[in-house]
């Protein structure tokens with residue numbers, strides 16, 4: 001079957017399970033620009049049904065291995081899942097992603113699993129805007145679960161994954177003693193903790209350390225469970241999947257899910273606005289007005305506030 005040229009047809013084919021159509025749609029999302037924009041507009045009203053799960057943790061902590069084991073369990077229960085692997089530190093053909101492909105190879109021929117490594121070249125706002133768009137498109141195309149794997153090293157990655165409905169933080173034995181820049185950030189976003197590589201010494205100490213750190217933070221109505229797992233054998237994968245489902249049920253019952261989703265779309269709006277303003281300012285900065293403003297600023301004829309106002313007046317059109 002040849003692929004339709006127009007976006008609507010492509011979306012319809014992708015929704016009908018046509019893998020090449022889906023791959024093409026996701027490439028458009030990745031590439032950004034007007035086609036991504038159009039896809040976003042067409043899919044927005046259809047989205048909001050999928051439950052999104054973020055998995056984060058240091059590189060090498062075993063996120064992909066564990067995720068693959070969890071996907072297998074979910075599949076046994078008849079669930080369909082789309083997995084987005086986002087790793088800004090490694091380019092599309094990089095080692096980490098290649099590793100992910102190998103680990104995920106078990107699911108290659110399974111129609112109920114879709115796995116995509118995301119790159120975000122050409123995207124206004126980068127990862128922060130490309131990821132929610134990608135998630136929304138998968139959601140609108142009928143994937144009931146969208147799993148987002150990202151490296152929990154930077155603030156942007158933490159924010160992305162923290163915006164999921166359920167956030168899983170993967171750590172390893174010894175994490176309690178480690179000095180990690182964004183440890184507090186990870187503590188804040190975790191709905192579920194997993195100490196993976198529980199075949200190594202120090203697992204129970206790490207669980208205890210996390211417990212203590214959690215006890216110091218303000219109690220919410222969901223107490224994040226601290227699980228242990230061995231990704232390579234699949235030990236603990238069932239418990240992790242059960243915890244994800246329990247968290248989803250909890251959020252649904254309490255209305256927390258609706259609150260989170262409203263906050264998420266509000267954040268995205270703010271982000272889009274900021275990125276659009278930045279882009280317009282950058283465009284102006286190349287022009288005559290800008291040169292003039294910079295000169296006057298340098299000569300101290302106008303102050304930075306007046307200079308900003310002059311530029312912003314130009315945006316207004």
Ligand SMILES: Nc1nc2c(ncn2[C@@H]2O[C@H](COP(=O)(O)OP(=O)(O)O)[C@@H](O)[C@H]2O)c(=O)[nH]1
Pocket residue numbers: 057058059060061062063064065066096099100103196197198199229230231232233
């Ligand atoms: N010993 C041990 N190794 C593991 C475990 N889980 C994953 N690994 C190994 O850790 C390495 C990194 O795993 P990977 O899933 O790519 O980590 P990611 O970067 O977080 O996605 C691989 O060599 C895995 O085989 C585990 O539970 N125990």
Ligand SMILES: [Mg+2]
Pocket residue numbers: 063064065096100149
């Ligand atoms: Mg990985």
